[in-house]
Amino acid sequence: MSIVVAYSADTYGRAALDHAVRLARKDDVRLVVVNATRGDSLVDPRYAGDADIAAVQADLEADGLEVAVRHDVVPDVADAVLAAAQEEAADLIVVGIRHRSPVGKLLLGSVAQRVILDATCPVLAVKP
Amino acid sequence: MDLLLEGFQQALTPTNLLFACLGVILGTAVGVLPGIGPAMALALLLPVTYSVGPDSAIIMFAGVYYGGMYGGSTTSILLNTPGESSSVVTALEGNKMAKRGRAAQALATAAIGSFIAGTIGTVLLWVLTPRVSDLVVKLGAPSYFALMLLSFIAVTTVLGSSRLRGFIALFLGLAIGLVGTQTGQARLTFGDAKLADGIDVVVVAVAIFAVGEALWVAAHLRRKPLEIIPVGQPWMGKQDWKRSWKPWLRGTAYGFPFGALPAGGAEMPTFLSYVTEKRLTNHPEEFGKGAIEGVAGPEAANNASAAGTMLPLLTLGLPTTATAAIMLSALTSYGIQPGPLLMENESDLVWALLASLLIANTLLLVINLPLAPLWAKLLRIPRPQLYAGILFFACLGAYTVNFQAFDLALLLLFGVLGFAMRRFGIPVLPLIVGVILGPKMEGQLTEALAISGGDVSTLWSEPVAVVVYSVIGLLLTAVAVNGLRRPAPAAPVTTEEKELVER
Numbered sequence: 289m290s291i292v293v294a295y296s297a298d299t300y301g302r303a304a305l306d307h308a309v310r311l312a313r314k315d316d317v318r319l320v321v322v323n324a325t326r327g328d329s330l331v332d333p334r335y336a337g338d339a340d341i342a343a344v345q346a347d348l349e350a351d352g353l354e355v356a357v358r359h360d361v362v363p364d365v366a367d368a369v370l371a372a373a374q375e376e377a378a379d380l381i382v383v384g385i386r387h388r389s390p391v392g393k394l395l396l397g398s399v400a401q402r403v404i405l406d407a408t409c410p411v412l413a414v415k416p
Numbered sequence: 417m418d419l420l421l422e423g424f425q426q427a428l429t430p431t432n433l434l435f436a437c438l439g440v441i442l443g444t445a446v447g448v449l450p451g452i453g454p455a456m457a458l459a460l461l462l463p464v465t466y467s468v469g470p471d472s473a474i475i476m477f478a479g480v481y482y483g484g485m486y487g488g489s490t491t492s493i494l495l496n497t498p499g500e501s502s503s504v505v506t507a508l509e510g511n512k513m514a515k516r517g518r519a520a521q522a523l524a525t526a527a528i529g530s531f532i533a534g535t536i537g538t539v540l541l542w543v544l545t546p547r548v549s550d551l552v553v554k555l556g557a558p559s560y561f562a563l564m565l566l567s568f569i570a571v572t573t574v575l576g577s578s579r580l581r582g583f584i585a586l587f588l589g590l591a592i593g594l595v596g597t598q599t600g601q602a603r604l605t606f607g608d609a610k611l612a613d614g615i616d617v618v619v620v621a622v623a624i625f626a627v628g629e630a631l632w633v634a635a636h637l638r639r640k641p642l643e644i645i646p647v648g649q650p651w652m653g654k655q656d657w658k659r660s661w662k663p664w665l666r667g668t669a670y671g672f673p674f675g676a677l678p679a680g681g682a683e684m685p686t687f688l689s690y691v692t693e694k695r696l697t698n699h700p701e702e703f704g705k706g707a708i709e710g711v712a713g714p715e716a717a718n719n720a721s722a723a724g725t726m727l728p729l730l731t732l733g734l735p736t737t738a739t740a741a742i743m744l745s746a747l748t749s750y751g752i753q754p755g756p757l758l759m760e761n762e763s764d765l766v767w768a769l770l771a772s773l774l775i776a777n778t779l780l781l782v783i784n785l786p787l788a789p790l791w792a793k794l795l796r797i798p799r800p801q802l803y804a805g806i807l808f809f810a811c812l813g814a815y816t817v818n819f820q821a822f823d824l825a826l827l828l829l830f831g832v833l834g835f836a837m838r839r840f841g842i843p844v845l846p847l848i849v850g851v852i853l854g855p856k857m858e859g860q861l862t863e864a865l866a867i868s869g870g871d872v873s874t875l876w877s878e879p880v881a882v883v884v885y886s887v888i889g890l891l892l893t894a895v896a897v898n899g900l901r902r903p904a905p906a907a908p909v910t911t912e913e914k915e916l917v918e919r
């Protein structure tokens with residue numbers, strides 16, 4: 289039993305994390321925080337710094353939650369979230385979602401969409 | 417003075433102003449992105465010279481050159497990753513300042529310092545270029561031969577950490593320059609008619625800078641993203657102005673002469689400026705923790721040296737940096753012979769360029785001060801897409817040289833060479849200088865020997881040549897003595913090697 293949350297270092301990731309924390313506390317289950325990047329651009333604002341992710345983990349642990357953090361450079365972020373769900377036998381994935389413009393949809397893939405479509409367990413989509 | 421005003425008139429026409437804008441925007445962009453410098457940008461832009469006039473092209477190129485110097489400081493300060501080799505020193509104090517929450521002041525002192533240094537440098541150019549031109553016009557082929565030899569020796573021995581690697585690069589460049597039948601005899605053509613005209617500089621430059629860098633990045637694609645320091649609008653307080661203006665002026669004083677020397681480049685003056693500021697500062701406790709002087713001085717020095725580079729380029733036709741080398745080949749592609757006669761034959765062009773330097777500098781201050789946070793966003797571009805674009809333009813550029821597929825094969829070949837050079841830490845500058853100056857030097861040598869009827873002693877018959885040879889002698893002795901006196905310890909060599917590879 290565990291909840292996997294796809295975390296990014298912005299308001300969307302924050303919203304997803306907050307909901308995941310609330311659910312994990314209610315059900316008293318393990319929380320797996322996944323923060324990953326493709327690492328192909330010099331700066332990725334959605335990838336949390338080492339210090340930030342450590343602070344997030346420390347906060348949650350101080351809260352008395354059982355937390356695991358996966359903080360990695362991976363070929364594909366959606367695959368990383370799905371793999372984490374598979375390995376941790378998650379019964380829920382929490383993702384943050386955002387509006388995308390038509391051009392944005394054309395140019396960029398969506399991690400949330402891939403997770404929602406390909407996950408084998410229920411997915412909770414959170415708006416900030 | 418009239419000539420200068422005429423130059424302004426030409427540089428301020430809407431077309432040329434547009435090209436100047438384009439140049440500075442492009443230059444800042446490539447300066448911000450690590451790994452892509454003004455040299456690569458110019459190499460990719462060389463095909464542009466086929467379709468626009470020489471004045472527009474050269475004005476745009478000067479904008480790119482100056483812009484690269486500005487842009488490099490942004491990445492140095494916010495990311496601790498110098499976008500340019502000339503901004504390496506800026507990162508020392510600049511990034512520390514940013515970490516202490518003074519990124520806005522660091523960016524401001526870098527931009528304003530660059531503007532002041534660039535302006536002083538440009539005014540110095542206005543004064544010096546005609547005078548130096550009058551002097552060098554009297555020089556004969558033997559002196560030119562000696563000067564080119566000096567610039568070969570200087571770029572290989574003075575710059576870069578390893579003489580051996582420098583000479584490997586130089587001789588590779590000279591070998592590439594030998595290909596062809598320009599001297600009447602087929603050399604290194606392997607009996608292939610396509611090589612008879614020699615290898616075009618555009619193909620070599622684009623391959624080494626663009627394809628080599630793209631392959632290098634592809635080999636190290638996935639890296640942990642760097643942590644960028646968020647920043648707002650750059651500004652400076654009264655105290656910052658007070659502490660910055662002296663380093664700006666001192667940095668300019670270091671930068672211009674070093675840029676103008678055949679052993680130019682911005683690495684030496686930026687480093688010297690940093691050391692001087694460290695010694696003279698009233699706040700020694702701040703050095704190493706983010707002292708504003710350590711940003712102001714080196715940033716002024718690198719822009720002043722960019723201005724200084726123009727002096728030997730315009731008067732002697734001698735490039736001292738890779739970027740200048742490519743500007744030189746752009747001039748040559750218009751059929752303009754750079755050298756002492758440039759000032760006489762193409763004085764309109766030269767003065768338009770000199771006037772446009774001031775315009776480019778002002779434009780840069782205007783677009784850099786308010787837009788610094790925007791430029792930092794460029795760093796989010798995913799590398800696969802970015803380098804795919806670069807490779808596309810590289811192939812396009814190489815193909816348009818002669819419209820033959822053979823050049824694309826050459827492009828790939830030299831691209832692999834460029835990759836190997838990055839892998840083994842071999843500097844690129846000596847190779848490019850060798851390719852461009854090698855054939856010119858041979859021309860001067862044959863001319864000198866033809867005039868003297870084959871008498872070798874003509875090579876040291878001119879006083880300037882003798883002086884230059886003694887400078888070369890001194891340089892080599894100094895290098896040899898230095899090498900003998902303190903053999904490099906084993907440990908630092910590996911870190912040095914790593915740095916070279918990273919670059």
